[in-house]
Amino acid sequence: MQSDLNLLRIVKCQGRHIREVCDIEYKSFSNPFPEEYLIELFRMFPETFLVAELDGQTVGYLVASISGRRAHIISLAVDEKFRGRHVGSILLQTIIDNLKVNGVEEILLEVRLDNIAARRLYEKFGFEAAGDLRGYYEDGGDAALYRLRIY
Numbered sequence: 001m002q003s004d005l006n007l008l009r010i011v012k013c014q015g016r017h018i019r020e021v022c023d024i025e026y027k028s029f030s031n032p033f034p035e036e037y038l039i040e041l042f043r044m045f046p047e048t049f050l051v052a053e054l055d056g057q058t059v060g061y062l063v064a065s066i067s068g069r070r071a072h073i074i075s076l077a078v079d080e081k082f083r084g085r086h087v088g089s090i091l092l093q094t095i096i097d098n099l100k101v102n103g104v105e106e107i108l109l110e111v112r113l114d115n116i117a118a119r120r121l122y123e124k125f126g127f128e129a130a131g132d133l134r135g136y137y138e139d140g141g142d143a144a145l146y147r148l149r150i151y
């Protein structure tokens with residue numbers, strides 16, 4: 001994948017990343033996951049909690065859960081300063097490759113209906129809208145359910 005971020009590394013999340021992951025989460029979402037929940041995800045899904053590092057700085061992350069042949073992307077966010085430079089795409093491509101190798105056949109996720117940037121990103125990777133979830137978010141916002149078959 002073309003990127004100007006030649007030194008970008010995608011690594012599994014480690015304890016040292018959590019602070020910066022939280023910062024990105026808080027700045028990216030109106031209803032961010034609390035730090036304790038992110039730590040719980042880190043403990044539960046060590047293989048599928050990925051971090052994008054640039055010169056030692058955390059610039060994005062993606063966490064997915066796996067249940068049998070189905071995976072669920074729980075969160076994906078890129079530091080505002082690094083958006084539009086394919087960090088999100090690289091994280092997404094890396095998790096798709098990782099999940100395929102682990103026998104996953106289907107990836108699901110929810111995204112706010114009005115989150116055009118994220119929807120375009122997922123659609124670019126072949127995710128298809130599989131229905132709207134009215135009032136899905138705590139603030140009453142609606143979500144679109146997206147699905148990608150990868151077998």
Ligand SMILES: CC(C)(COP(=O)(O)OP(=O)(O)OC[C@H]1O[C@@H](n2cnc3c(N)ncnc32)[C@H](O)[C@@H]1OP(=O)(O)O)[C@@H](O)C(=O)NCCC(=O)NCCS
Pocket residue numbers: 028029075076077078079082083084085086087088089090110111112115116117118120121122124
């Ligand atoms: C959604 C998000 C992760 C995308 O990360 P990114 O690194 O900026 O995305 P990329 O540079 O890889 O963009 C990939 C594609 O997404 C789409 N896209 C990205 N930003 C966009 C924007 N602002 N407007 C429209 N489309 C956009 C484009 O189709 C783009 O492809 P292109 O570069 O060929 O035009 C990032 O905007 C973000 O962190 N947003 C806040 C958190 C969030 O909404 N997360 C998703 C929750 S479901």
